[in-house]
Amino acid sequence: xxxxxxxxxxxxxxxxxxxxxxxxxxxxxxxxxxxxxxxxxxxxxxxxxxxxxxxxxxxxxxxxxxxxxxxxxxxxxxxxxxxxxxxxxxxxxxxxxxxxxxxxxxxxxxxxxxxxxxxxxxxxxxxxxxxxxxxxxxxxxxxxxxxxxxxxxxxxxxxxxxxxxxxxxxxxxxxxxxxxxxxxxxxxxxxxxxxxxxxxxxxxxxxxxxxxxxxxxxxxxxxxxxxxxxxxxxxxxxxxxxxxxxxxxxxxxxxxxxxxxxxxxxxxxxxxxxxxxxxxxxxxxxxxxxxxxxxxxxxxxxxxxxxxxxxxxxxxxxxxxxxxxxxxxxxxxxxxxxxxxxxxxxxxxxxxxxxxxxxxxxxxxxxxxxxxxxxxxxxxxxxxxxxxxxxxxxxxxx
Ligand code: FEO
Numbered sequence: 001x002x003x004x005x006x007x008x009x010x011x012x013x014x015x016x017x018x019x020x021x022x023x024x025x026x027x028x029x030x031x032x033x034x035x036x037x038x039x040x041x042x043x044x045x046x047x048x049x050x051x052x053x054x055x056x057x058x059x060x061x062x063x064x065x066x067x068x069x070x071x072x073x074x075x076x077x078x079x080x081x082x083x084x085x086x087x088x089x090x091x092x093x094x095x096x097x098x099x100x101x102x103x104x105x106x107x108x109x110x111x112x113x114x115x116x117x118x119x120x121x122x123x124x125x126x127x128x129x130x131x132x133x134x135x136x137x138x139x140x141x142x143x144x145x146x147x148x149x150x151x152x153x154x155x156x157x158x159x160x161x162x163x164x165x166x167x168x169x170x171x172x173x174x175x176x177x178x179x180x181x182x183x184x185x186x187x188x189x190x191x192x193x194x195x196x197x198x199x200x201x202x203x204x205x206x207x208x209x210x211x212x213x214x215x216x217x218x219x220x221x222x223x224x225x226x227x228x229x230x231x232x233x234x235x236x237x238x239x240x241x242x243x244x245x246x247x248x249x250x251x252x253x254x255x256x257x258x259x260x261x262x263x264x265x266x267x268x269x270x271x272x273x274x275x276x277x278x279x280x281x282x283x284x285x286x287x288x289x290x291x292x293x294x295x296x297x298x299x300x301x302x303x304x305x306x307x308x309x310x311x312x313x314x315x316x317x318x319x320x321x322x323x324x325x326x327x328x329x330x331x332x333x334x335x336x337x338x339x340x341x342x343x344x345x346x347x348x349x350x351x352x353x354x355x356x357x358x359x360x361x362x363x364x365x366x367x368x369x370x371x372x373x374x375x376x377x378x379x380x381x382x383x384x385x386x387x388x389x390x391x392x393x394x395x396x397x398x
Pocket of ligand 1: 080
């Protein structure tokens with residue numbers, strides 16, 4: 001029996017919780033799982049909006065059939081071709097061979113490339129509409145949020161925005177489907193929606209800004225993304241966050257990330273954290289780059305304005321997990337952060353040198369005096385930790 005929830009009269013959520021997959025896109029840890037949300041509109045003409053990842057195609061087809069109760073599926077709207085949403089297309093087409101597939105001019109080559117489907121395709125352009133009966137759908141192109149063919153579908157009648165990856169989140173839907181049915185902090189959606197944004201969509205901030213501008217004139221009562229919670233009561237919250245995240249606005253907090261083999265760099269990270277709090281910074285996070293997956297660290301770097309990187313030296317360079325993290329940050333092109341730099345070296349050094357190179361590339365403002373302790377930190381190094389914490393606090397708070 002279908003697990004279905006009504007969004008409005010004749011509009012249904014058909015969602016699937018994936019708690020078995022360990023890594024989204026085979027790289028992002030899914031400690032809290034992920035959901036694939038598709039939606040069905042059962043009007044005079046029927047429409048399925050997006051599908052799900054391939055393992056759920058059997059259930060999706062069965063649930064659509066159950067809901068339609070003998071009616072045919074007229075349209076399949078493809079907002080996005082990435083296989084986490086398109087994986088069930090072939091099975092849907094097999095079940096409904098006459099279904100008209102709706103996408104844009106960039107959708108069709110990817111549809112053919114992945115699934116060999118070329119027939120019954122209807123191309124829509126920005127602003128085009130499609131009448132289903134009481135419901136009329138309107139399509140808006142939002143390229144690179146998250147692929148070139150990405151678009152959103154707006155139900156003009158019920159004011160529902162089917163937003164695909166935009167406004168989506170990691171995390172399964174554990175009973176609560178709408179944002180006001182659950183505590184978003186306890187269920188971690190406030191964290192997971194930013195982790196999804198920063199790691200999946202964050203590279204495309206300029207395109208997110210264009211999408212927000214394009215959608216700004218639309219009256220939205222529900223945002224129904226293809227992953228995670230449906231936004232109903234917190235629509236201004238999530239739109240405001242998308243504005244801030246896409247323009248790289250940071251909150252006055254500090255993320256300290258260290259790479260440490262024998263605890264000396266870690267010890268200095270702890271001193272810096274303490275000195276920051278003593279100086280008045282309320283939000284301080286400390287991460288071991290070797291222990292915490294970079295996606296969680298990047299999530300916090302996207303949130304906070306201050307970043308302090310500390311590394312031991314490793315074979316004349318930086319500690320490899322720190323190199324990985326810095327490479328990820330450069331890949332996303334996150335801008336406008338204050339950077340503090342420290343480290344330790346037993347003989348040749350190299351960690352601080354590599355962080356400085358990163359600072360040059362990323363063009364963040366370096367705050368305070370950088371330093372590299374020799375072997376174990378001495379009192380003079382702890383004093384430098386204090387100076388760095390005070391310099392960062394002054395830049396953040398005053
Ligand atoms: Fe959820 Fe870009 O796919």
